[in-house]
Amino acid sequence: MSHEHGKAAVGCKAIFERLSEYLDEELDPEVCAAMDRHMGDCAPCAKFLESLRRTVTALHDVESPRLPDELRRQVLEDYHRLRDDLKDG
């Protein structure tokens, strides 16, 4: 039986609260099954879940800035100089 979004027996808010845990597979199987049933009956929740899934995929694919070569070289030189000084001293 369909319901008006936000007014289900297993409330949309309760579902909404656990969507990340659902995507991360951190929930008990019974809870997942209850959420699957809800989503099958509530198109807005199902669509929101899909948009959240795509968001997480986009986040996983984010390219991070790389350590500049100059800074890498500088920190390695500083370290090895310090190490040599400690050995000599």
Added chain:
Amino acid sequence: MSHVDADSLLLDKIHKDEPDAFDRLVELYGDRIFAYGMRMCGHREDASDVFQDTLLQAFRSLKTLKEPKALRSWLYRVVSNSCLMKRRKGKFEPRRELSLEELMPAGAEQAAVEIPDLADLPVDALLRDEARRAVHDAIDSLPPSYREVLMLRDIEQLSTREAAQALGLPESTIKMRLHRGRVMVRNHLAAQVGTAAE
């Protein structure tokens, strides 16, 4: 090689004080430490300081670390503390956790806004670049306490437990902040899609 195996070999080198131990640490974690600093501090100069602070701490303390599995969360703990010292408590730092009601879409229409899948976008460099920029902007717009959790979980891909250890927070708080952060990013992207469609 798994990251635990790589960390185990690295820690072994550090314990034995091998000459290339530090180089290996920079090789394995340099990019990540710098990227985390860039995202959390927002400036290259601050990120460079954070990077150097973290490596200095590592040089001083890693010899006492026994458990290779704890290496990642230990390093991120040092980086996040260093970022915390750098960043000013500003207007973007919420004084309380944001409530889910504030983030939940008001109606079916808002819930149904579709987020494009980057992989599905036409092979059009401009479109992809625009979508990527929108994701970066969305991350940068998060309050720092949400951004740091999202960075560790979704970008650095630490487990909930590792992120909790790195930030010194309960796992329940990590889960809560991660979800709110993701929803905020999703809403930011949905607003961009809405604007683009107008």
